[in-house]
Amino acid sequence: GSPFVLCPNRACPAQVSMKIQHFVGRKMMDIDGLGEKLIDRFLELGFLTDVPSIYRLPSRRNELITLERLGEQSVDNLIRSIEASKERDLGRFLFALGIPEVGERSGRDIARDLRTLDAIRHADYDTLVALNNIGPRTAAEIQEWFAEEENIRVVDDLLALGVKPVESEGPESLDFAGQTYVFTGKLEKFSREAAEALVLRFGGKAAGSVSKNTTALVAGPGAGSKLKKAEELKVAVMTEEEFLAMLPEGSLVEPA
DNA sequence: TGGACACTAACCTGCACCGG
DNA sequence: CCGGTGCAGGTTAGTGTCCA
Known part of the structure; x- marks a missing residue:
């Protein structure tokens, strides 16, 4: 089981904040201009409520630029990086979701092997555990994660809001194979x-x-x-x- | 079982930006 | 125009644990 003890309140602001911070992180969706402070402020003000709500920020530009310490410049920069993040490759997207045991490397490996988000979310345990560098623990975590209704909703909302993870390309050549x-x-x-x-x-x-x-x-x-x-x-x-x-x-x- | 790795924490520097 | 704030981006160090 998981070694973590989590606050049982699903809407726990601290938990939501952490999830969002992870999601926008450098090695995940890489959304510039959205750090810890701003996330917490947006949560308090209701501009953010969950991970998908990030993608509703651009439509609220007019309200955002009136906030203290946020001007047109910074809001426009933020909006641009939110839009840019919509097409991150599938491996990063998987990492961003925050599935236990799935980090930069596992995310990339899974994306490369299964190719599409659809294949991944519907993959059964046997399929997952057969993948390179994916063991029983990781396979089970992935499967459990996609079985949670709340998580399905998050993924579907993200897709509906225009997030479009791109299939990772295979290597261009094999010059460095095995290195x-x-x-x-x-x-x-x-x-x-x-x-x-x-x-x-x-x-x-x-x-x-x-x-x-x-x-x-x-x-x-x-x-x-x-x-x-x-x-x-x-x-x-x-x-x-x-x-x-x-x-x-x-x-x-x-x-x- | 142990080596390799995933992941985190913490720190630093430099920069962009808002607002006084 | 400049000071303070927050963030990006870079790094090392350390811990726990997955999986061959």
Whole structure:
């Protein structure tokens, strides 16, 4: 069972706030301009009531710009990032839902294997547990999550409000197949996210920590514990330039 | 069972913006 | 025009646990 003790009140504002904070997070739907403070204020004022209500904010622009410390500029920025978040890829969307055991990696793996939200929400336990890197625990959590009426409503509301998770694309090539990269330190040529996306694009994996399975650690200035660990484990260490040189010819890299 | 990883917490810096 | 606030984005460190 779940190790968490949750407030039994479904509408518990603290719980709703946490769910929304998770949903808009960087690695999830990535909605800029909606942080903890604003979420709590919006909840208090009734502009937010649940996760889907995020997507009703744009229609209330006129009311929002009259709020203290919110002007046209910030409200318009917020609305733009809400609109932009409607087409995040399916893996991020799954992560955003807050299903226990489903994080960045599992979300991506499930999305890649099952392709569509419809397939995922209707998948039975056996289908789920057969997937790569999905064990019995995770499979059960997913199935239970989609069996809850409240969760179904959230998903349906989101879709009705225009959220359209896009099917994740498969890798463009297999140049990095079977390889795992870890990025650390201050990256100057590209953002961490862009770097990890590159690895995936060419069929490799991006991990957060160095292990003996790591192909190479790409270290920028300021690298700390991971660099030390890589040296201990005798894992290859390279600079950003060296990493870029490994990319298949002619691949476009957007600067940081 | 243990290694690898998911996930969290906490911190820092720099920036955009509102409002005095 | 500048100060304060909140957020983005970057990072390390640490904990718990999934799954091969």
